[in-house]
Amino acid sequence: MAAAFGVIQAFGWRFGLDATASETAVATLQVIVAGLAAAARFRSSLFTTRVGNQDVGVGPSALLDTLLNAVDRAVDRRRAVERLATARGHCGHGQDADVRARCADADRRGWTSRRACN
Numbered sequence: 001m002a003a004a005f006g007v008i009q010a011f012g013w014r015f016g017l018d019a020t021a022s023e024t025a026v027a028t029l030q031v032i033v034a035g036l037a038a039a040a041r042f043r044s045s046l047f048t049t050r051v052g053n054q055d056v057g058v059g060p061s062a063l064l065d066t067l068l069n070a071v072d073r074a075v076d077r078r079r080a081v082e083r084l085a086t087a088r089g090h091c092g093h094g095q096d097a098d099v100r101a102r103c104a105d106a107d108r109r110g111w112t113s114r115r116a117c118n
Contacts, residue, residue, distance in 0.1 A: 001038035004034040004035075005030060005031060009030065013033075014029075041060060043061050043064070044059055045057030047059070084102075
């Protein structure tokens with residue numbers, strides 16, 4: 001976004017605002033346009049290719065999708081640990097075999113921390 005904003009300011013683009021418009025209004029419009037331009041740039045693909053039965057965009061959007069997927073997985077793992085800690089808090093209080101099996105599976109996979117689940 002900074003690069004887009006720099007280009008806009010370097011060329012003095014006012015996007016239709018006349019000379020009587022305040023500098024605050026001009027700067028606000030420039031920031032909005034620069035933000036939209038940066039978002040469009042990151043969501044674009046140079047081309048799309050098919051891998052297996054999935055279409056994959058090649059370009060800046062691939063980086064953005066990779067980062068988004070990594071953050072989604074991290075959030076899902078954190079929520080799973082919190083839920084497991086809650087389930088563990090009920091151990092020995094009529095807990096069914098399914099919950100005990102899930103706790104054991106999470107331990108085996110290393111998804112839990114001792115601090116969160118003991």
